[in-house]
Amino acid sequence: MPRVRFAPSPTGYLHIGSARTFIFNWLYARKNNGTMILRLDDTDVERNTQVSIDSIFDGLHWLGLNWDEYYRQSERLALHKEMAYAIFAKGLAYRDFTPAHADEEEREGEAGPWLFNAGMRELSAEESDRRAAAGEPFVLRFRVPRGENRAVKFKDSVFGDQYKKADEIEDFALLRSNGMPTYHMASCADDVDLRIDHIIRGQDHLTNTFKHVLIFEALSETKPKFAHLPLLIAPDGAKLSKRKHGPVVSVTTYRDAGFLPQAYINFLCLLGWSPKNNREQMSIAELMEAFSFSGVNRSNAVVNFSDEDPIDPKAQWLNGQHLRSMPVNDLLPAVRAVLEAAGLSADEPSFAFVVDTIRARYTTLHDFATKGRPYFADDYPMEPAAAERLDEPQARELLRELGVRLQAQTEFTEASVEKTLRDLAAEAGVKPGILINGSRAALTGQAVGPSAFHVFTAIGRDRSIARLKMV
RNA sequence: GGCGCUAUCGUCUAGUGGUUAGGACGGGGCCCUCUCAAGGCCCAGGCAGGAGUUCAAUUCUCCUUAGCGCUACCA
Numbered sequence: 001m002p003r004v005r006f007a008p009s010p011t012g013y014l015h016i017g018s019a020r021t022f023i024f025n026w027l028y029a030r031k032n033n034g035t036m037i038l039r040l041d042d043t044d045v046e047r048n049t050q051v052s053i054d055s056i057f058d059g060l061h062w063l064g065l066n067w068d069e070y071y072r073q074s075e076r077l078a079l080h081k082e083m084a085y086a087i088f089a090k091g092l093a094y095r096d097f098t099p100a101h102a103d104e105e106e107r108e109g110e111a112g113p114w115l116f117n118a119g120m121r122e123l124s125a126e127e128s129d130r131r132a133a134a135g136e137p138f139v140l141r142f143r144v145p146r147g148e149n150r151a152v153k154f155k156d157s158v159f160g161d162q163y164k165k166a167d168e169i170e171d172f173a174l175l176r177s178n179g180m181p182t183y184h185m186a187s188c189a190d191d192v193d194l195r196i197d198h199i200i201r202g203q204d205h206l207t208n209t210f211k212h213v214l215i216f217e218a219l220s221e222t223k224p225k226f227a228h229l230p231l232l233i234a235p236d237g238a239k240l241s242k243r244k245h246g247p248v249v250s251v252t253t254y255r256d257a258g259f260l261p262q263a264y265i266n267f268l269c270l271l272g273w274s275p276k277n278n279r280e281q282m283s284i285a286e287l288m289e290a291f292s293f294s295g296v297n298r299s300n301a302v303v304n305f306s307d308e309d310p311i312d313p314k315a316q317w318l319n320g321q322h323l324r325s326m327p328v329n330d331l332l333p334a335v336r337a338v339l340e341a342a343g344l345s346a347d348e349p350s351f352a353f354v355v356d357t358i359r360a361r362y363t364t365l366h367d368f369a370t371k372g373r374p375y376f377a378d379d380y381p382m383e384p385a386a387a388e389r390l391d392e393p394q395a396r397e398l399l400r401e402l403g404v405r406l407q408a409q410t411e412f413t414e415a416s417v418e419k420t421l422r423d424l425a426a427e428a429g430v431k432p433g434i435l436i437n438g439s440r441a442a443l444t445g446q447a448v449g450p451s452a453f454h455v456f457t458a459i460g461r462d463r464s465i466a467r468l469k470m471v
Numbered sequence: 472g473g474c475g476c477u478a479u480c481g482u483c484u485a486g487u488g489g490u491u492a493g494g495a496c497g498g499g500g501c502c503c504u505c506u507c508a509a510g511g512c513c514c515a516g517g518c519a520g521g522a523g524u525u526c527a528a529u530u531c532u533c534c535u536u537a538g539c540g541c542u543a544c545c546a
Contacts, residue, residue: 009546044545100544112473113542139544159476168474168542176544183546207475207541228476230539235482237538267483270495274484278494297477297484300539304482304496314483314496324509361508389506436505448507 002034005196006067007187009041010052013250014059016303017202017232017240020268024229025200026065027269027291037194038067042074043186059251063261071194073186080181083189083219084140084174092218093174095128095138096120100177116141116171140175142214152210157198157227157293164210172211184208188215196224203228203300227293230272231300240303248305257311258338258364260331263322267315271301281321320363328356335368342369344376354458357450374444375458385448386441395438396471398428402435403468412461414453442471 006022029036042048087093098117150166174185206228216223234240240249247253254264275290304312339346354375374380425432436452443459456464
């Protein structure tokens with residue numbers, strides 16, 4: 001039973017790249033009957049904000065993906081320190097009393113990697129203990145094995161075998177001089193304690209993994225498997241950042257733009273992963289079934305947006321696909337919500353029929369409240385193109401007459417309306433198109449939309465007649 | 472600078488030592504049709520560059536280039 005975790009650091013909003021990482025973890029866990037853990041990596045007290053934590057929860061709740069266990073690193077600091085000192089006790093770490101940033105300038109322009117502060121690594125145990133006891137601040141560093149033949153290796157489920165000479169890895173910090181664990185220490189300590197067995201995260205951690213392997217080996221007999229995901233980048237090749245690219249990087253932007261969560265999840269999955277059978281539109285269940293690391297790509301994926309169109313066209317297309325193909329009843333709550341937010345009401349018995357009639361031409365939920373307004377309210381704009389239809393010769397008087405005739409009939413179906421309309425057109429000697437297109441214009445204020453006869457039944461008998469008479 | 476990862480249409484991707492290099496979005500066209508969508512069909516568009524191995528390289532190797540990541544007492 002796999003145990004996986006999503007471990008965001010709450011220093012911003014929920015980034016779409018983070019959301020995708022969550023999704024892949026979730027898919028893997030659910031497919032294999034595993035456990036999904038949400039862990040807030042909030043050890044950086046300076047930069048953590050409640051707003052950010054709220055944003056992460058907001059985004060995750062919207063996506064509708066759940067987790068089974070929840071932890072906050074800030075509540076587990078004692079454990080991290082304990083594990084750091086366990087490493088120290090094994091002789092695999094040492095105290096470095098060098099003041100912070102003391103040799104920053106020396107490091108710059110250095111040909112190779114900085115490995116450690118000379119002298120500190122080989123300080124005698126007695127002197128180290130004495131200085132510590134005297135209250136001198138120190139950072140606890142991992143004692144990376146040295147020597148030509150020493151290497152660290154691991155197998156990545158996406159990137160394959162990874163290998164690095166130990167001499168290329170610096171003696172990284174485990175504990176800061178204020179006693180707080182570093183990211184590497186806290187993350188690995190928690191992964192060990194929570195028995196995470198597959199770490200699925202962004203590729204930006206690929207090279208950090210060598211350090212993590214060292215910590216895992218120092219802490220336990222088993223180490224987790226790793227899967228690194230390609231990054232999501234902007235069209236300019238840079239990584240997505242709020243400051244540079246704006247709201248496109250935030251998950252809530254897509255929620256607010258009227259996306260269906262399952263459609264957005266579908267879109268995110270297709271960035272850097274492929275089911276390899278040309279499938280594009282997939283449900284959550286289908287994604288879960290198809291997910292595997294062998295389908296994960298190794299190169300970064302561009303989220304295709306521009307100033308004119310801030311949302312990836314493929315995401316929009318996919319949303320439209322889900323919108324029109326999902327069971328209509330599953331769609332109704334979301335539509336009802338956007339209508340209510342726009343001050344429109346959706347309580348009619350024909351609601352499902354109306355939604356089903358108009359959804360094929362919409363791409364976001366917002367379209368129901370904007371383009372769909374005439375179906376849910378009596379005050380709606382008359383578009384110029386629609387007005388032109390009404391201005392056709394005889395159009396207005398015939399439409400009013402149509403209203404009269406429909407009122408005289410008790411039957412009101414697509415077929416009955418069509419017959420009445422066509423009979424009237426024939427009598428008047430005009431093309432049926434005049435009345436057909438005119439009806440759509442009269443009933444919706446729009447020149448384009450569903451088949452006119454569908455519009456009649458969607459708008460309903462009384463309102464249709466009233467609108468015809470008003471032209 | 473050092474180390475690492477990556478490189479197929481504009482974008483997301485499939486794929487192979489011999490393929491007309493496949494699909495999707497977007498773009499163009501046609502069909503359908505009461506309009507607009509949807510749907511169907513068609514078109515344009517790609518293996519970063521250079522060597523090497525081979526009868527044959529987009530595919531394997533090397534180099535170059537480019538992008539990204541790491542190189543913190545950030546995560």
